[in-house]
Amino acid sequence: MKIFSNTISILDQALDYSTTKQKVISQNIANVDTPNYKAQEVLPFKTVLKNELKNTKHLSAQITNNKHIPFSPSENGTVTIVKNNIQYNESGNSVDVDQEMTKLAENQIYYNALIDRISGKFQTLQSVIKGGK
Template sequence: MSLFSGTIQSLEQGLNYSTLKQQTISQNIANVDTPNYKAKDVSRKNQFQSELQYSLKAYRTNEKHIEFSKSSEQAAVISRTSHTYQENGNGVDLDKEMTTMAENQIYYEALIDRLNGKFNSLQTVIRGGK
């Protein structure tokens, strides 16, 4: 039996994603004036699908049904090449990056708060409910 039924591991993966996202946003902001720099983003689709596959069990009743399989793919940094916001070919929208950074910070703090709650629960159990 795992501690908290895998909750801490899921929170840890969320924190790892948020940290990578913060680093990517910071890199984009640092290169806002670099000619031909293309903004980068973190793809979480693979990680989200991986989480779903660990928590869901699917039984195929027909060979045409989509098969669920566990994936070990993690979040990946990808380049956004579809937009150019400056005449020098730079693809960084500073307002968008700052908004994304604020969203990511709120997400990170929510995960930390939840993790602290789990550890406080464990501490209460260890103390015998006192």
């Protein structure tokens, strides 16, 4: 039996995505002066899958041995990639701090909107439990 609606589950997944993105962006900013550090980016799993399907005609995975790793997305449906083909300075670092700060601000707005929405859902549940009082 599900206690919460699909909306709350989707909001939970979106919060996981936003949290992962926040960690990766913060790591990029923290390593802005680290030589040869390659910036990372978080992509939703569906974007990665779409790109892979464009490059292949058929995507399948078969487990033929019990030691094989199951073929499935990460828990929160995201994939972190490393940007290897970009270099912004002579030290080999690929972090553009202005771009990362913009991503950080966008992600913060997204996160705050999700928090407001899930808070509203819980307030509605609380009101229903109290009988509308």
